[in-house]
Amino acid sequence: MLPLDQETIVAISTPPGIGGLAVVRLSGPHALETITPLFSSSEKLKPRYAAFGKLVHPSLSEDDFDDCIVTFFKGPHSVTGEDLVEISIHGGAYLQHKLLEVLLRAPHVRAAGAGEFTFRSFLSGRIDLSRAEAVADLIHAKDAAAHKNARHQIRGNLRLLVESMSDKLVQSLTILEAELDFSDQEIDFSPPEALLAPLLEISDTTEKLLETYFYGRRLEEGFRVPLIGAPNSGKSSLFNLLLGQDRAIVTSQAGTTRDTIEKTMVVAGHSVVLVDTAGLREAEDEAELSGVDRSKEEIERADLTIIVHAPDTIDLNIDELINTPQITVYNKVDLAKTLPDNKDVYLSCTTGEGLDALKKQLYTHVINMTNEGVGGVVLNSERHRDVFLRLKEQLSVCVSAVNDDLGPEYIASDIRLALDILGEITGKTTPDDILNQIFSGFCVGK
Ligand SMILES: Nc1nc2c(ncn2[C@@H]2O[C@H](COP(=O)(O)OP(=O)(O)OP(=O)(O)O)[C@@H](O)[C@H]2O)c(=O)[nH]1
Ligand SMILES: [Mg+2]
Numbered sequence: 001m002l003p004l005d006q007e008t009i010v011a012i013s014t015p016p017g018i019g020g021l022a023v024v025r026l027s028g029p030h031a032l033e034t035i036t037p038l039f040s041s042s043e044k045l046k047p048r049y050a051a052f053g054k055l056v057h058p059s060l061s062e063d064d065f066d067d068c069i070v071t072f073f074k075g076p077h078s079v080t081g082e083d084l085v086e087i088s089i090h091g092g093a094y095l096q097h098k099l100l101e102v103l104l105r106a107p108h109v110r111a112a113g114a115g116e117f118t119f120r121s122f123l124s125g126r127i128d129l130s131r132a133e134a135v136a137d138l139i140h141a142k143d144a145a146a147h148k149n150a151r152h153q154i155r156g157n158l159r160l161l162v163e164s165m166s167d168k169l170v171q172s173l174t175i176l177e178a179e180l181d182f183s184d185q186e187i188d189f190s191p192p193e194a195l196l197a198p199l200l201e202i203s204d205t206t207e208k209l210l211e212t213y214f215y216g217r218r219l220e221e222g223f224r225v226p227l228i229g230a231p232n233s234g235k236s237s238l239f240n241l242l243l244g245q246d247r248a249i250v251t252s253q254a255g256t257t258r259d260t261i262e263k264t265m266v267v268a269g270h271s272v273v274l275v276d277t278a279g280l281r282e283a284e285d286e287a288e289l290s291g292v293d294r295s296k297e298e299i300e301r302a303d304l305t306i307i308v309h310a311p312d313t314i315d316l317n318i319d320e321l322i323n324t325p326q327i328t329v330y331n332k333v334d335l336a337k338t339l340p341d342n343k344d345v346y347l348s349c350t351t352g353e354g355l356d357a358l359k360k361q362l363y364t365h366v367i368n369m370t371n372e373g374v375g376g377v378v379l380n381s382e383r384h385r386d387v388f389l390r391l392k393e394q395l396s397v398c399v400s401a402v403n404d405d406l407g408p409e410y411i412a413s414d415i416r417l418a419l420d421i422l423g424e425i426t427g428k429t430t431p432d433d434i435l436n437q438i439f440s441g442f443c444v445g446k
Helices: 032-037 093-105 117-121 129-140 145-156 159-183 191-210 213-221 236-245 286-301 353-371 382-403 408-426 430-439
Strands: 006-012 021-027 050-055 068-073 084-090 110-111 222-230 263-268 270-276 306-308 326-330
Touching: 006 145, 006 222, 021 093, 021 159, 032 068, 032 286, 050 270, 068 213, 068 236, 084 093, 093 191, 117 430, 129 159, 129 408, 145 159, 145 213, 145 270, 145 306, 159 191, 159 306, 159 430, 191 382, 191 408, 213 270, 213 408, 222 236, 222 286, 222 353, 236 263, 236 270, 236 306, 236 326, 263 353, 270 353, 326 353, 382 408
Parallel strands: 006 110, 222 270, 222 306, 306 326
Antiparallel strands: 006 021, 021 084, 050 068, 068 084, 263 270
């Protein structure tokens, strides 16, 4: 594990909005001695109390600098586990610049690197790696579902699940080690069933967790929902209607949409990436041909497909192209003399009739694609998925070792490898280069 350096770090922690507040944080053994000469107040700084005062700048008069609120947290009772000072000032760029300038002149203080505050929390044992990653997820969450998943992980759902899996592996190791200790006495401590049961149970949990990854990725990226149909069927009109804005060009000319256009809307708390596509037909020119190819790519990438039919366009038979759940929409009912009876929704983009029915169908499909997770855990990171895939393989090695009766020392060493793999989730055994990669993905100040 990387060593914790002794320097105190400083960064603006909350980028301010215009007229808002900025919080500058100092973390490390010199935090308090750094702020003390720069802060003039009738109150003394004491742990967990906010003190109001003025900032002192060596080359500015008191009135030219700023009022501020300083809060001091004594390590280890701080978020980084070190002495931590938070300085709230007004959010002007000049002020922040002046404050950072003077703080960085202090001995033993340097500018924080990306994610370094969270990294220090992790190194000091305040949070495990899965929780640190969840902080990043929380910051990037774009909808209620992604936010909820990040909150679950911050609360420790993934860590608890990994700990309970590790505990079971440790129990098996304990049985095996007892057997090794008494190997000269021919006592069989570990009948294969006793060793197999926990291994199979953890394997099962791992499989179920891996199944949640599909939904976990959608929490990050949104469900991809293209509008597919013949030219002029009203895909762009429907795209605009669902989004509530005139985003795509609509004309009476078939072949209007060439390039795909996508826009995110929220359905049942989930991001849905709605994609308007070029109408499917034997294209007449090169640009339209490329558009049709892109529509086909969107069919491949889709999670759910909305197929748009209309009474005044050719009837497309594209069922065999579509591998996802679908909603078939019969548009332009205001023009139709008779209605076919095999569509899910009958709609008019012109009058708005049927729009609520379509929204209900969308809602139901999105809910059907959700996954409640395993013990409240939905895997959403490629890194976690990779760890659990390797764990799955290693567990099958362990199961074979027991079935083939390879002997306690071999089985124990296979189980130890499985434990090491699991430890990569919480950071116990994560290689330094992976740690660096994870934390450098954070912003400076986090
Ligand atoms: N009467 C009627 N006209 C509609 C309806 N929906 C769309 N239209 C008209 O149908 C024509 C084509 O609509 P678009 O939304 O551009 O159709 P599109 O499927 O995107 O067409 P391409 O981009 O060419 O593939 C336009 O003139 C729309 O105003 C509807 O419900 N009723
Ligand atoms: Mg269009």
